[in-house]
Amino acid sequence: MSEPLIRVSGLKKYFNTPSGFLHAVEDVSFSLDPQKTLGVVGESGCGKSTLGRAILRLQEPTAGEVWFEGENILSYDAARLKQLRCRMQIIFQDPFASLNPRMSVFETIAEPLLIQGVFSKKDRTGLTRAVREMMDQVGLAERLINSYPHELDGGRRQRIGVARALVLNPRFLVCDEPVSALDVSIQAQILNLMQELQQQLGLTYLFITHDLSVVKHISDDIMVMYLGQVVEKAPAERIFENPLHPYTQALLSAIPIPDPDYKQERVLLKGEVTSPINPEPGCRFAKRCPQVTTACLKANLPLIEVEDNHYVACTLFGSAGAQHHAVRG
Amino acid sequence: MKMHMNHLPQTQTRKQRSLWQDAWRRFKKNKLAVISALFILLLSLIAISTIVIDLTTGNSFYRQYVIKQNLRGKLDAPSAAHLFGQDEFGRDVLLRMIWGVRYSLFMGILAIVFSTLVGGFIGAISGYYAKLDNVLMRFMDILLAIPSMLLATAIVAALGPGLVNVLVAIGIAYIPTFARTLRASVLTVKEQEYIEAARAVGADDFRIITKYILPNAMAPLIVQSTLGVAGALLSIAGLSFLGLGIQPPTPEWGSMLSNARTYIRDAWHITVIPGLGIMLTILALNLVGDGLRDALDPKLKS
C-alpha cells in the first residue's frame, strides 16, 4: 500500500448563526490513497459540500488537520495556500452558476494559468496552446474557444468547469455533485470523461453526491454522512451488499431502482430531523432511528471497524454494544 | 428561456456574443429608447460644439450673442430671425438654450459620474467586506435620511452658490443611492459559485472584485446612473431656479426659467421653452434608463 495522498483527521466546521453554532462537519477523519476515489453521500444539509470546501480551505475549518503530500495544509500561509491551489482543485455542481457569465471559454480556462503565473498575459501563443490542449482533453470542440457560457448547454459548460480545474495539473480534485444538474445521457458522458482523466492523469477524487447509483459507479470507497457526522465508511461494493448503519439501510432502500421487477422493501423513517444547531451529543440519527437505544445519546460515537476496511458509527456494533445485528444481504 | 439558450447548432459556427453585446442587441429593439439616446447624443454634440466655439473665439461669440443685452428686442415673440424669440433682455432664446445645454446636461452627467464612482466604490467595498459594511452603510443611511434636494441646498448654502459648489452638492447628495444599489447587487453576485471557483484557483480579492463581481453587478448601477442624470439635471435646474445655482447671466435652463416666470403673462415663450427643454431632456434620459434596464435584465430576456 502506498502512502495516502491526503489524510484528514478530526476535521470540524462550525458556522456561527443567530441561533447558535451550526455543526456542519463534526469530527470527520479519513485517508485517501493516490488515484483512488472516495465517494461522499448524504442528503441535503449533511455537510458533504462543506467537508469538501473545508479540505480545500475555501472555508476555513474550525478544528482538525488536513495532511496533503505529507504536510498539514491548515498551517499554510496565504502565499503557500495559493501555490497549493495548483495541486488541489474543485469541480462544482452547477455548470450554470460556476462560470463567470462575462468570461469566454478561453478566458475561463486561461484564468488559473494567469493567476498562478504559469503564463504571462503577453505570451498569447503559449496560453492559447495550453487552453486548446485542455479543451481537446475534456472534449470541447476548438471552435467554441470564444463562446460564452450562456451560449452552451449544461454538458459543455461542465466540461469547461472540468478544464478549469485540470489546467493547473492538480493531483487531487474535490468533485462537488459534478453531474447532479445534468440530464442522464450527458451525465454519463461526463462520468466517463472523469474516469478517463483519472486514469490518464493519475487523479485522486473526493466525489460528493447525493446520487447513490452515481457514487457506486465511480467510487472505490464510500463514506455516508448524516447531519455532519460520518455514519459509515466501506468499499463501494460492501456498502451496497452489506449496509450496517440503520441510516445507510434507509437511504439505500429509498432509491428507486429502474427495474419494474424489483420490489423494494422500505425502511420507513419517522420522526423529526435533529437540528444541527448546538446539537446534543450522541448519534444525530437517533431520533429517526428504528433501532434507537439509550446508549445512542450518551456521546458522539466513534467509527468502529466491523470487517476489513468497513467502518460504522453505531451502538449496534463494536465492543461496547457487542451485540451483532442481523443485516440485509 | 430554457428552451432557446441551451442549444447551439452543432454544425455551424455562430458568431459569438458576450452578454454586453446581447444587451446592446436588445436595446436596439426598443425604438423609443434609441430615439431618446439619439436625442441625448445630439444635445451632447451641441454642447461640445459650443465649447469648441468658445475656445476658438476666445468667448467673443458668447459675449456678443449669448449674454449681451439688446433691450430693443425685449420679450419679442418667435420670428424668422429669432426662432425661439427673445428674452427679457432681448437675448436670443435659441442661442441661450444651445449654450445652456452644457450647464444642464454636462453638469448633470459630471455630478453623476462623480457620485457613481464614489458611491460605487463605497458600495463595492461594503458589499464585499462584511466587516466594513455596517459602518459604511450606517453613514450612507444618515445621508439618505436627508432628502437629496434639501441636502444639496444645505451644501450650496454653506459653500455659497456657484458652478463647482452645485456640482459638489449634487454629487454628494447622490452618493448613498449608488452605494446602496451596487452593494445590493454585489451581495447577490458574491454568493455565486463562480466567485468560489475564482478563489479556488487562487485569485486575490482585487481580481475577484474587478474581474468577477463588478462586471456582473454593474447593470443596476448603469441604469440607476442614467436615471440619476435626469434627477441631477432637475436638481441643478431647481437650485438655479431658487437662485442658489448658477448665477445670471450664465444661460442655465433652470435660471432662465426662474428669471422668465415674472414675464409669463407678457411672453409665454421664454418660460415655456426652457421648461420644455428640461422636460424633454429628462424624459429622454428616463426612457434611455428604462431601455437599459430592459436590455440588461436577463430575467426579462425571452
Next chain:
Amino acid sequence: MKNNVLLEVKDLVVRYETDDGVVQALNSVSLSLQQGRILGVVGETGAGKTTLAKAIMQLIPTPPGVIASGSVFFDGQDLLTFSKQHMRSVRGQQISMIFQDPMTSLNPVMFVGEQIMEVIRSHNPEMKKSEARAKAGEMLEMVGIPAERAVEYPHQFSGGMKQRVIIAIALACNPKLLIADEPTTALDVTIQAQVLDMIRELKQKLDTSIILITHDLGVVAQNCDDVAILYAGEIIEHGSLRDIFKAHQHPYTEGLFKSIPSLASKAQRLEPIKGLMPDPTNLPSGCKFSDRCQHTKPECRDQMPPFVDVGGGHWVRCVLAGKGGVG
C-alpha cells in the same frame, strides 16, 4: 384496449415564436391515459415535458406559445375547443397540476390551511367557510400532516411537508386527473420515497389518474403503469411499463437505459448517447434522433418514421420498430 380512456392527446403541435426563431416544442404528440392509471412521461431537459403538461392544462403562455394543431380529449370532450372561462372551471376541479419546486408554489404570507380552503371555495362558491375549513383539515390529514398545523405558514414546514401541502391543494377538489411535473426532484431520496408512496396510496383511495413527469427512470419503474418517452418534442415510444423497461425498441430509449449507472451489477463503463439534443429552432428533417443514432439509415433522414403499434398498445416511432428493434 379498454374503453375507459380518460385523456387522449392527438397530434398535438405546440410552437413558441421567439425572436431567435420558432421553437418547435411539441411535434405531433399523441398519447392516451386510462382511468385510474399512472402514466410516466420521461424526457430530458428541453424535450417538451413541461410544455406537454401546460398544453393539456391550457396554460401555454400566448404569445409566444401557439397550439398550432391537434386535440386534447378529456372525458370525451376536446379541451382545445373550450372557452377560457370553461377551461378555468376544469382546472383545479377536474385536472390539477403540481410543480417541481415546493418552495415557490405556496404563498408565503398565507396559512397553508387557508390556501387549501381557497381552492375548495373557488370551485364550490356555495360552500360555507366552516365546511371548507373542515375539508381543508381533512385534506391535510390525508397527506399525513396533523390538521392543527393548518394555521401555520409555509416556512414552518420542511420541503417534503410543503410538497405534501401542494398535493393536498391539488387533490382538494377531487380531480379526475393529476399532472405532477417532477414532483420530487427537489427532494431528498428518503423524502422522495415518502411522497411517492403517498401519491400512490391517494391514487388508490381517490381513483385519480396521474401523469407523472420525470427524468428519473427509477421513479417511473417503481410508480407508473404506462410510460411515454419524449424526445425533442415527439413521443418516440409509448407503452406499458414492461414494454418500455423490458422490451423497448427505440434506440433512444435503449440509450437512456445504458446511460444510468446500475446499482445491481458491477461497475462498468457507461455507454452514453453521443452528441446533444438538437436545437429546437432547427430540428433535423425526418427522425429527430437520426443525428445521434447508431442505426441510422438513409430513409431515417428523409421523413419522420410513422408511429406504429408493435403489439398490445406498444407504440414506437422508428423504422426498426417491429423488426426486432434494437434490444
